Amino acid sequence: MSMNNQGRPSAIPANSGAFDGVTGTVTGNRGLQIEEPLIFEQDSAGRTGVDLPDVPKVASRLGAVKPRAKVGLPGLAEPQVVRHYTRLSQKNYAIDSGFYPLGSCTMKHNPRLNEKMARLPGFSDVHPMQPVSTVQGALELMDQLAYWLKTLTGMAAVTLAPAAGAHGEMCGIMAIRAAHEAKGDSGRTKILVPESAHGTNPATAAACGYSVDAIPATADGRVDLEALKAKLGPDVAGLMLTNPNTCGLFERDIIAIAEAVHAAGAYFYCDGANFNAIVGRVRPADLGIDVMHINLHKTFSTPHGGGGPGSGPVVFAESLAPYIPVPYVTHGKDGFALVENAGEGPAFGRMKAFHGQMGMFVRALSYMLSHGADGLWQASGDAVLNANYVMARLEDVMTASFEGPCMHECLFDDRFLKGTGVTTLDMAKALIDEGFHPMTMYFPLVVHGALLIEPTETESKASLDQFVDALRALAERAKSGDVAYFQAAPRLTPRRRLDETAAARKPVLRWTPPVVAEAVAAE
């Protein structure tokens, strides 16, 4: 592949005197939608956005390595940098600006109090290797968060180390492997994963050296208990199950599932991505779960940030509690202590450079304290109510995949679009023009053309009604045969549909200085 600049056109050059055929303006801008070149296209040599003191005159002591000639970064002043990122931000849809019903992602309101708390210098300006005597408050916060997580799940132990959900899955599967190894049981080579699972589940199991065996679903969207039992045996290390599952349904047989898994000598891993549906109402320990990760960036409102950072603490039942990674907080004689090395015990080594995503811990605890036991009860109730309301208001014009009640999200498939020529993707793109972020599309894989809608508890009824009205109108429009309308959507966005095939066929993954680009083109 080549990494040269393809010279793809952005906006037409300013002041060229021509009108842009797409936007009808000279600049290519459309009012509040302002075109923004790459930062590298705004370079002026020597310019900078920082003022630094003079460098003291000392003899350099870099050893055997020479100073580099140049990096190749562009020079901009602060106002240009502010404008660049502000304009870019205006090309994003966000939970702050509107309804974001991305199924299985729990796009709820991100309280700003949490941001303020995480920025207290006592949390944000603390070095991970400071003497433990100088970070007692940080350790207390981790201890408190651990208490809340254990109480809400009914579990015996928790590790705060994993950096995100998939990292938590890795930690949980490692604990399962460590527990089997401790028993001298090396014959367990398989992890069972339902067909409806998140892609991270099979990817995690495979990354940890297990083969993955898929369990089929029943006609009502749940794990086929008999099929599961048939696959359980001395070669199975564990089951990874999302509950509520990715069809938005609670696994009614979960206690029987747990019993069957345990009877076979295996462990029960629960993907906690959908914990928001039951938080404060159902304790996973009471369902027979041995280990579960929790996405603080879903259930506990830490912001998604355009793709992270997340935080994925993992809770463990007594059965797996000894098999946790370092570091962890303990209560010592002089206050809180930090165990940083695994030593000889069953605890295993590190998963991350330092102590976990502290900034996310502060935000999550701030959320928990704000809600309290009563607020969490109300929040999970409202999340489930909102999803059921959306489902009830759409099921006469769209095709719900399974009978309700659903939990915090509702699943539709594309049967209602059959014969219209309109696809799930087209519906999603048309929703964008209506001012909504689309639902999760084509996931879970167990239904055709899936549309998975998760409203969360932080949406008002008015916002749900507006979304439902728009979706109903679009469904009617699709059935009326107006395919062209859908295929041309979205029309009102900073960019219209992007050519993903071209992007993958000849990847351009970075900007390249023009002189290099010309040289490559000349080859």
Place this chain on the structure above:
Amino acid sequence: MRYLPLTEADRQSMLEAIRATSVEDLFRDVPKAARLAGPIGGLPNHMGELEVERLLGSMAAKNLPAGSVPSFLGAGAYRHHVPATVDHLVQRGEFLTAYTPYQPEVSQGTLQVLFEFQTQVALLTGMDVANASMYDGATSCAEAVMMANRVTRRKKAILSGGLHPHYRDVTTTDARFIGFEAVALPAAPTGGEDLLALVDDKTSCVVVQNPDVFGHVRDYTDLAAACQAKGALLIVVVTEALSLGLLTPPGDMGADIVAAEGQSFGNALNFGGPYVGLFAVKDKYVRQMPGRLCGETVDADGRRGFVLTLSTREQHIRREKATSNICTNSGLCALAFSIHVSLLGEAGITQLAQLNHAKAVQMADKLAAVPGVQVLNDGFFNEFTVKLPKPAAAVVEELAKRRILGGVPVSRLYPGEMEDLLLVAVTETNTDADMDAFAVALTEVLA
């Protein structure tokens, strides 16, 4: 509850629309024995903002912020000045509260940021391409080893004794559970290890760090060529990304993969996280990379735009055949990194790196003048190792009592070993007065 917009009237009318008798009725698929009858016990009820601020504020007050005292801590996390612009921009809700950019038409902001971030990382490391970030430097390092295993179809990694022990531990933890061999050399505070002698036809990669965990700056050009001649890849780890503003970058030395920690740009210390892992490779290995990649393309009107690309490497498409299980990465930390690097620009990054180095040289000279103290490094960037006449952990505790955070005892990183060694990092945030205070306090503590 201030975050919940539904009113009681809303709830009633919605229940009617659903034809349900109560919210509890909607939970009827949950086994009855597992359903709590009311709010969970053992936890307090909701609090207003003021109460939460008081409670968390009291915990924060029990910590000693590094910026409130002279601080010389490094060892993989560095206290740099972050321009006010950075935190202002990352708190824009359009960046802060967006998801991973799965719908490119409404995510061009995040996507262009990622494209620019990838370019900045490639330029800084001297590599061809970089991904859209990993969790942190240590997980980036472990993923680099696993990628080298895939590329070479070999399963043995050689880890230098100069590699940060936390990075080593994350890699050996993965090795144990994932099933590959990671041969970790003993700590090498004065260098002198013969890595190449260990490379055989089963070796997938050699992992080195620059500057290494003891602060030594090394040229790995010959090692890169020698590894590649034996069919192994050279992975270079960087824990202080600012060093890339001054030192010959790993790409110019011939590195195949660079795994780095990007916290130094734009990100606060945060007691260890969240940080941002950098991951850069040679062009030919792009399709074996873990993580998200943003690429340039055109829209239906032929205008330049950006999308997530090469997703067929990833878990949501390939499931158990994915190159990694990573999904959520460090998007917002990558944005902070990118804004800070944009503000610095070529002139700023060079000057900031030189400033760090010059101050470290000054500090090393001041500490070398303290009776009984010896600086171990010939070459370093902004961090170096000193040998003390007393155990470093006790010295650091004594210094903390005098409100000086005087570095990281090496024994904290290597329990029971090298108890007389202390790592000292110096950045632009350290004033001349800080440095003098440190030297004076150390003299007193050692006296």
